[in-house]
Amino acid sequence: MNSKRLEISVGAFVIAGILALVVLAFNASGLNFARDDQSYFLYARFENLSGLSERAKVSLSGVTIGRVVSIELDTEDYVAVVKMAIDKNVPLTTDTSASILTAGLLGEKYIGLSVGADEETLMNADEIADTQSSIVLEELIGQFLFSRSE
Amino acid sequence: MIHHYLINAVRRMGINALAVCAGFGRASWFLVQSLTWGKGFKAPFSRLVFQVYQLGVLSLPIILVAGLFVGMVLALQGYHILVGYGSQEAVGQMVALSILREFGPVVSALLFAGRAGSALTAEIGLMKTTEQLSAMEIMGVDPLKRIMAPRLWGGIICLPLLNLMFCVLGIYGGALVAVDMLGIYEGSYWANMQGAVEFYDDIVKGIIKSLVFALVVTWIAIFHGWNAHPTSQGISTATTATVVQASLAILALDFVLTAVMLGGF
Structure with a gap:
């Protein structure tokens, strides 16, 4: 085989390999190259995250509009502070409430938002005041048992 | 007399242990020498291109x-397990995660050891038997730089690329069975997959695994060729040793790498 055809086939092989990586990155992992300037940040304080992790979904009416960026512990009030990146095209009212939900019975944790009726909207670095922590199954069972025994 | 027998047994054990130790020493020295190029870049580069053609x-x-x-078999098996829990929609994420994390790197490396590794050993073993390697040394050409280095780097370049193509074909094969044959909704196949697969944790770690396997398989293959007895039987023994040792090394290393990557220890 002459060297030109050999080089072409090797080049095609390497390009196919790199294309495979691109296909995997976009089709399989849904890698999102959206930069930070496409979104704004909101904070929310929760008493208990119970399994919410970084990169978890933030959804509104079942549509994913953002992701959890970071989770920190406020050492003054001992509550978890969650930083979320929200799509810039989705304005949220100031009385928006956030709650930690579970997808299906055993699925992953995500933050569900529901908007209120206010006319003002939340700006970058604002805080969602109305939050509801995740339901902890053990606590629920405990309450149920205590209420039955009385 | 039993006294002599015991002493001989201990002596044989010692000789074998020293031989194993010397083998590892030779193989390590061989690897270090083969990883570096000789003088001049142009000629070695065209030899590297030829090896990428041969191996990849x-x-x-x-x-x-x-x-x-x-991919097709995974989708079929996964569907029949998941349908018992009513969660057959998760077949996409099951296929993608098992292929990206395990089947892709491991199966492509095993096939590479059988297809390319054995060929490398036989080729280099025959070069040794026909004294081409000694002739090069007499001419002042280092066979490790001229013969081994392009093959080693060729293997390291090829296997990760082969692994990526294996993964893509596997995931689309899974889609073929799950979506077109078993009637899973196409949107949930891909959306569940994208929700579960992380670019760094699954794809990049799979590539890292593949790189390690590539180095080990190619190293074993060319070392056995270089170290073969210069007889026809020596070549056949060396080729068998390549396939057996490379396959075992892949499977054992896969466990170690998975344990490290999942942070189980």
């Missing part, structure tokens, strides 16, 4: 067909 392009058919069928 010619391995494509078996890798692609295997990827397609592994």
Whole structure:
């Protein structure tokens, strides 16, 4: 085989390999190259995250509009502070409430938002005041048992 | 007399242990020498291109067909397990995660050891038997730089690329069975997959695994060729040793790498 055809086939092989990586990155992992300037940040304080992790979904009416960026512990009030990146095209009212939900019975944790009726909207670095922590199954069972025994 | 027998047994054990130790020493020295190029870049580069053709392009058919069928079988098996829990929609994420994390790197490396590794050992073993390697040394050409380095780097370049193509074919093979044959909704196949697969944790770690396997398989293959007894039987023994040792090394290393990556220890 002459060297030109050999080089072409090797080049095609390497390009196919790199294309495979691109296909995997976009089709399989849904890698999102959206930069930070496409979104704004909101904070929310929760008493208990119970399994919410970084990169978890933030959804509104079942549509994913953002992701959890970071989770920190406020050492003054001992509550978890969650930083979320929200799509810039989705304005949220100031009385928006956030709650930690579970997808299906055993699925992953995500933050569900529901908007209120206010006319003002939340700006970058604002805080969602109305939050509801995740339901902890053990606590629920405990309450149920205590209420039955009385 | 039993006294002599015991002493001989201990002596044989010692000789064997020293031989194993010397073998590892030779193999390590061999690897370090083969990883570096000789003088002049142009000529070695064209030899590298030829090795990528030999090891990569010619391995494509078996890798692609295997990827397609592994993906199809995974979708079929996964569907029949998941349908018992009513969560057959999760078949996409099951296929993608098992292929990206395990089947892709491991099966492509096993096939690479059988297809390309054995060929490397036989080729270099025959070069040694026909005294081409000694002739090079007499001419002042280092066979480790001229023969081994392009093959070693060729293997390291090819296997990760083959692994990526294996994964793509596997995931699309899974889609073929799950969506077109078993009637899973196409949107949930891909959306569940994208929700579960992380670019760094699954794809990049799979590539890292593949790189390690590539180095080990190619190293074992060319070392056995270089170290073969210069007889026809020596070549056949060396080729068998390559396939057996490379396959075992892949499977054992896969466990170690998985344990490290998942942080189980």
